[in-house]
Amino acid sequence: MSASPASSSEAPGLAGRTAVVTGAAGGIGRACSLRLAAAGARVRAVDMDTEGLADLVAFADKTADKTARPSGTVEAYALDLTDLDEAERAAEGADILVNNAGIQLVRPIEDFPPEVFSRVLTVMLEAPFRLVRGALPGMYERGWGRIVNISSVHGLRASAYKSAYVAAKHGLEGLSKVAALEGAPHGVTSNCVNPGYVRTPLVERQIADQAAAHGISAERVVSEVLLADAAVKRLVEPEEVAEAVAYLCGPHSSFITGASLSMDGGWTAH
């Protein structure tokens, strides 16, 4: 299944590049897929949500800028990333790898199911390792590669009740820096993007969970819990995150590697 990308005023600077985006059926991954395709990349959109992938491909086709030359494409690649061998294979041939798929459970440590802890670490840390492992040989061969890890403010700071998520994101920060050191001699950069709360289905589910955990309304969760530490009191849009990802894959960022780009409305300025 494949389709042309959404339109963009940007020059197609990623023409000829293959981009693998995980968690592509959801909020941030979907926006990244459309943005990279609009820049000319052939996007391999990886997700276990096949309906979401079909919707993404249909949307990319509907909104394609047929006048763009050469134009990018979005191709669905159905995969549950807990199949780690398959995850590694899915990244073969990637020039750009966006490690984005993620899951969340908000629960005190003493009640946190160990099997969920393990699944979160598998999807959000082990799978990215295997994807990087699958992508690097080709990137090294071609002397160019861009790894962008969608971390979080929770890669840099902790919040109560998010033990698995915070542990996974802190681990991803470490993996990203090691990939930066190893990749540099081969023209490969590796960076994290660290959003605060983004308007996506993951956050909408979390608002409901937090409301139950704190015993307060959804509106109070947003203003008093989620945005308590942010100076800019709004959610980030997925398209803003995708723009940062596109920048890190573009021609002006080859000296940026091993970095963590905060998009948290000032949260980590505290």
Ligand SMILES: NC(=O)c1ccc[n+]([C@@H]2O[C@H](COP(=O)([O-])OP(=O)(O)OC[C@H]3O[C@@H](n4cnc5c(N)ncnc54)[C@H](O)[C@@H]3O)[C@@H](O)[C@H]2O)c1
């Ligand atoms: N939404 C936020 O506020 C926010 C903030 C900071 C960081 N992030 C990070 O951004 C990333 C994307 O989050 P989102 O908000 O867009 O989430 P989302 O729930 O909207 O999308 C996540 C996608 O990952 C996919 N996925 C989950 N487990 C998978 C698996 N085992 N195999 C294949 N696909 C799988 C889901 O199907 C979904 O399409 C995550 O890593 C998340 O931690 C999100």
